Amino acid sequence: MADDEAKKAKQAEIDRKRAEVRKRMEEASKAKKAKKGFMTPERKKKLRLLLRKKAAEELKKEQERKAAERRRIIEERCGKPKNVDDANEDAIMRICKEHHARIAKLEDQKFDLEYIVKRKDMEISDLNSQVNDLRGKFVKPTLKKVSKYENKFAKLQKKAAEFNFRNQLKVVKKKEFTLEEEDKEAKKAEKADWAIGKK
Template identity: 60%
Template sequence: MGADDEKEARKAKIRQQLEEQAASGRKKKGFMTPERKKKLRLLLRKKAAEELKKEQELNAAERRKVIEERCGKPRHGADTSEAELKSICKLYYEKIMGIEWSKYDLEKALAMKDLQIYELNFAVNDMRGKFIKPTLKKVSKYENKFAKLQKKAAEFNFRNQLKTVKKKEFSIAEDETAKKPDWALGEKEGKAKTPVAD
């Protein structure tokens, strides 16, 4: 019964404090006071930092495990013979080739999956009536206008409109220049050629 008396005494004390607060006009502070909020934030930050650190450690351990699984444990070649070094190199080479083949297979499988996804999306959009807009090339809007202007300029080009002249029609042949007409020959030459009548 002593415990019941203590509970009653506490309740009476709390009632008395509440009545005093009501009489003085002060309101009771809420449960989440600014100090408690600040402490709660600090605790949450600490907890988040611990969780992040644990997650990073787990990721690092998993990574080490995968590296050891794929590459094996590191070996020191200081005290090994040449034949053992060759066998170690051959082993590593085979592992590297196996990893490269698996990488190639995974890349091809990924490309096939991407292609299937694209085709399925295209089929779904086709069924809905929505068509995928093709990616358009960037074209200068002035390019066509410039080409048209060049065609018009070619029409007005005077060199294109001039008639072509064959140069041989007006050129003097060398044979004609060597042969002189009768009137161009001098008197001496003319007399020599004409017969003299006695």
């Protein structure tokens, strides 16, 4: 009997320790859940899925709206199709003139819009450069790729030009505006000096 009571007491002690460990584990898990707050991983996953679905729906609606707007603008600019199968020559000429006038008008509008876009682009680039100047940041220009050999070739050509024989020749000015008589006299004087033996 004493053995049974000792076994029961031992078993009760083991059960009590297990219960205590369980209780500590549950408190720790509750503390972890309390730290996580409202957004648990499962809720985050569901929220991501819902956001993706919503974004996909919005994207689809936007594409449909853009396609409808495009169709409406094309119909507005091109007009309704004309029946040219049953038309005579005068009617076809009239239709061609109408289309020609419409095309000229659209080209005019296109040119105006392109000019406006270019002007706005220039204004944007000017404003960007002004902002960068105010900030003190300078945009690095994009560098062109230059071949090493091309640079060396240019240096060699420059050196060759320096050693060119014609560049080192002395320039002699001719007497263009002297009289012929003076030239003849100078030659006679030289000849006479040579004949006499003067240097």
